[in-house]
Amino acid sequence: xxxxxxxxxxxxxxxxxxxxxxxxxxxxxxxxxxxxxxxxxxxxxxxxxxxxxxxxxxxxxxxxxxxxxxxxxxx
Numbered sequence: 001x002x003x004x005x006x007x008x009x010x011x012x013x014x015x016x017x018x019x020x021x022x023x024x025x026x027x028x029x030x031x032x033x034x035x036x037x038x039x040x041x042x043x044x045x046x047x048x049x050x051x052x053x054x055x056x057x058x059x060x061x062x063x064x065x066x067x068x069x070x071x072x073x074x075x
Contacts (some may be wrong), residue, residue, distance in 0.1 A: 004069040009062055016057045023053045 026049050034042035 004066055006066075008065050012058065012061050012065070016059075019053060019056060023049060 027046055030042050030046045030049065033045075034040065
């Protein structure tokens with residue numbers, strides 16, 4: 001049985017971690033702006049940041065890449 005190449009998946013996970021660090025920075029900025037301006041509408045900005053983060057992570061690749069490797073192995 002051939003080993004699955006895990007490097008692309010590991011790189012995808014590292015990319016997600018980098019994006020999460022940026023999200024953390026963005027959310028802290030939004031919280032600071034919310035406090036400084038006493039404006040609860042900034043909560044929508046936080047929500048949008050989180051939604052965009054989840055969609056940009058391409059979590060599907062964590063599943064599809066290994067599956068493709070398995071399918072290559074069986075051919």
